[in-house]
Amino acid sequence: MLVVDDEPMVREVVTRYLEEEGHTVTIAADGAAALRVLDHGGIDLVVLDLMLPEVDGLQVLQRLRDTATTPVIVLTARGDESERINGLKLGADDYVVKPFSPRELVARVASVLRRAAPAAAAVPLTFGSLHIDDTTREVHLDGTALELTRREFDLLAFLANSPRQVFTRAQLLEQVWDSSAEWQDPATVTVHVGHLRQKLERDPSAPERLVTVRGVGYRFEP
Numbered sequence: 001m002l003v004v005d006d007e008p009m010v011r012e013v014v015t016r017y018l019e020e021e022g023h024t025v026t027i028a029a030d031g032a033a034a035l036r037v038l039d040h041g042g043i044d045l046v047v048l049d050l051m052l053p054e055v056d057g058l059q060v061l062q063r064l065r066d067t068a069t070t071p072v073i074v075l076t077a078r079g080d081e082s083e084r085i086n087g088l089k090l091g092a093d094d095y096v097v098k099p100f101s102p103r104e105l106v107a108r109v110a111s112v113l114r115r116a117a118p119a120a121a122a123v124p125l126t127f128g129s130l131h132i133d134d135t136t137r138e139v140h141l142d143g144t145a146l147e148l149t150r151r152e153f154d155l156l157a158f159l160a161n162s163p164r165q166v167f168t169r170a171q172l173l174e175q176v177w178d179s180s181a182e183w184q185d186p187a188t189v190t191v192h193v194g195h196l197r198q199k200l201e202r203d204p205s206a207p208e209r210l211v212t213v214r215g216v217g218y219r220f221e222p
């Protein structure tokens with residue numbers, strides 16, 4: 001990670017939170033220093049303040065986009081809507097408005113990295129009469145296509161890709177909703193599991209596929 005900000009406190013806090021998540025962090029206090037780091041390569045994601053001395057953040061972003069597709073999350077002041085728009089037009093992947101929660105920033109970093117990861121070839125999953133195709137986003141049960149919402153499909157596909165593994169609601173929020181439980185109501189997961197059971201289970205009140213592990217979370221039973 002490269003963290004670019006002219007405020008030492010911001011650099012220190014963001015660095016500490018990213019390192020706690022296992023990332024290796026390089027810092028830069030101005031745009032010129034950031035460009036020197038980027039010229040050496042090896043950066044997987046940039047957290048970039050737009051208001052920088054020497055070379056401003058938009059110039060750094062433009063120079064980076066001339067040669068690379070490295071993911072960038074821009075930091076902007078609350079009132080600078082035009083700056084945010086310009087950043088997104090130049091190819092920023094996300095933005096966070098100052099003052100911000102470091103935990104929210106870390107969650108956005110994880111989300112951007114997941115979106116930027118190379119997509120593996122999706123292999124359709126088959127569990128008896130249940131077929132889940134990630135490529136076409138279709139689900140068939142007993143030869144009949146099921147009408148699932150986007151989030152219902154994402155939740156089912158995520159659980160089915162790790163059969164019998166138990167996930168807490170907080171983990172499902174982070175992985176399927178790209179958010180932590182701090183920013184979403186965990187009951188959201190419960191509601192979506194209930195909807196899926198209505199469509200998948202012979203008896204939704206006694207589920208056989210989407211199983212509750214009491215006091216922990218949910219698992220997919222193949």
